[in-house]
Amino acid sequence: MTIQQALIEKIRLADRPGANALLDAWATEHGYERLLAEILDPTLILIGEEWRSSETFTLAQVYVAAKVTEDVLNKIVDLRKPSPADQLPKGxxxxxxxxxxxxxxxxxxxxxxxxxxxxxxxxxxxxxxxxxxxxxxxxxxxxxxxxxxxxxxxxxxxxxxxxxxxxxxxxxxxxxxxxxxxxxxxxxxxxxxxxxxxxxxxxxxxxxxxxxxxxxxxxxxxx
Ligand code: B12
Structure with missing residues (x-):
């Protein structure tokens, strides 16, 4: 089973802690930013498509998917390193x-x-x-x-x-x-x-x- 399939399974069961544990394990190896771009972003698109076309997801499950993504975003914000002192901020x-x-x-x-x-x-x-x-x-x-x-x-x-x-x-x-x-x-x-x-x-x-x-x-x- 791929990470995306495992994640979708957790989302279907509304298992937010389980989804978080799965994603944390992947991010430990590959990083949270890759997790967002490579796993969560495509998963949400896929869920959205299925939600629209075949109603295999309920609104509640889409909501769980959104909450899991929010959890990851909050972790990224917490982990973000401040810019080096010698790097001027952009505008x-x-x-x-x-x-x-x-x-x-x-x-x-x-x-x-x-x-x-x-x-x-x-x-x-x-x-x-x-x-x-x-x-x-x-x-x-x-x-x-x-x-x-x-x-x-x-x-x-x-x-x-x-x-x-x-x-x-x-x-x-x-x-x-x-x-x-x-x-x-x-x-x-x-x-x-x-x-x-x-x-x-x-x-x-x-x-x-x-x-x-x-x-x-x-x-x-x-x-
Ligand atoms: C999660 C979701 C929800 C959640 C939102 C939760 C939240 N806190 O955000 C909830 C359940 C609340 C929701 C509600 C609704 N939703 Co909705 N939703 C989605 C879903 C599944 C995922 C959206 C998402 O978060 N994607 C993940 C993020 C990371 O991707 P993204 O938003 O595209 O953003 C990326 C890029 O686009 C880009 N980007 C985004 N913004 C910007 C800005 C700039 C400047 C740049 C450069 C780049 C950029 O970078 C982002 C990161 O990579 C999509 C399906 C889809 N295909 O997108 C439907 C979808 C967007 N929803 C849809 C609909 C119809 C609705 C509702 C009307 C449903 C209803 N009947 O109530 C309501 C409307 C609410 C409203 N008025 O806004 C439709 C829209 C159809 C259309 N094209 O008009 C979609 C496409 C589902 C579908 N296939 O039909 N939704």
Whole structure:
């Protein structure tokens, strides 16, 4: 039995401690960050697909899967080593789930990976109105806002963040990163909602934020 099959079995039985023990054992050998990217992320996608297509998972089981992932995220946060004193922190960035979206896990993973990469992350949480993203970015001097949306309906609300950035004359200065399950399955949706770029997972998010930060600096220099 693979680790993914064993994990799914524990989730079906709502055995959260059992799932945690299994994952801790794997992480001892391979690390928690690999656990997230290689085991949990694909497992959640698979559970989500089955939940939708064949209802072989109940909402309660999906909830257990989310809780187990949260447990792992909390461990990563606890274990995170502070950046070496000689390494300058990267700039402040703002992240959150768009209005009406409550799928926190992906966003929290992105936040965890960005912090590990040295960014100062201001996480506004779930269900964040467009103006709040831009208010925060202006208050902390962020050049990148990362908006997470898991569903087609909520992804469309991201256009309001784009409008808010443009209305305040911050086009180019503030770059808009977008991501979430729906962007993985709908190529081109990122541009459609006004995003400057997307990444399929938390590992890719760190590179994307680097690229968008530099893009903002360049645009400001030529303005
Ligand atoms: C867990 C889950 C839930 C949990 C959420 C718990 C929590 N605390 O987060 C609960 C049970 C609450 C839930 C509720 C609902 N859900 Co739900 N859910 C899921 C599920 C199974 C997994 C989502 C998840 O956490 N994935 C794991 C994370 C790690 O992946 P991720 O979110 O994609 O994030 C990664 C990348 O996308 C990327 N990323 C994420 N954000 C960002 C941001 C930036 C800037 C960047 C660069 C990258 C990035 O990096 C992340 C890490 O690698 C998905 C299935 C799926 N295929 O995703 C359905 C899914 C998203 N849910 C769905 C639905 C329909 C719902 C409900 C409407 C169900 C209902 N009838 O009530 C509600 C809506 C709630 C709401 N308004 O938000 C649908 C959406 C369909 C659609 N495309 O429109 C999906 C796709 C299931 C399906 N196959 O039908 N859900």
């Amino acid at each position: 402040p960035v703002v992240i959150g789930n768009i209005e009406e979206d409550f799928h926190a896990l992906g966003r929290r993973m992105v936040g965890t990976f960005l912090r590990t990469d040295g960014w100062i992350v201001h996480d506004l949480g779930n269900d964040v109105p467009a103006a709040e993203f831009v208010d925060k970015a202006q208050a902390v001097g962020a050049r990148v806002i990362g908006v997470s949306a898991m569903m087609m309906t909520t992804a469309r609300h991201i256009t309001r963040v784009r409008e808010e950035i443009d209305r305040r004359g911050l086009t180019g200065r503030i770059q808009l990163a977008v991501g979430g399950a729906v962007f993985r399955i709908c190529p081109g949706l990122d541009a459609e909602v006004g995003g400057n770029g997307t990444a399929p997972d938390a590992l890719g998010a760190a590179d994307l934020f680097d690229r968008l930060w530099k893009q903002s600096v360049r645009k400001e220099a030529v303005a």
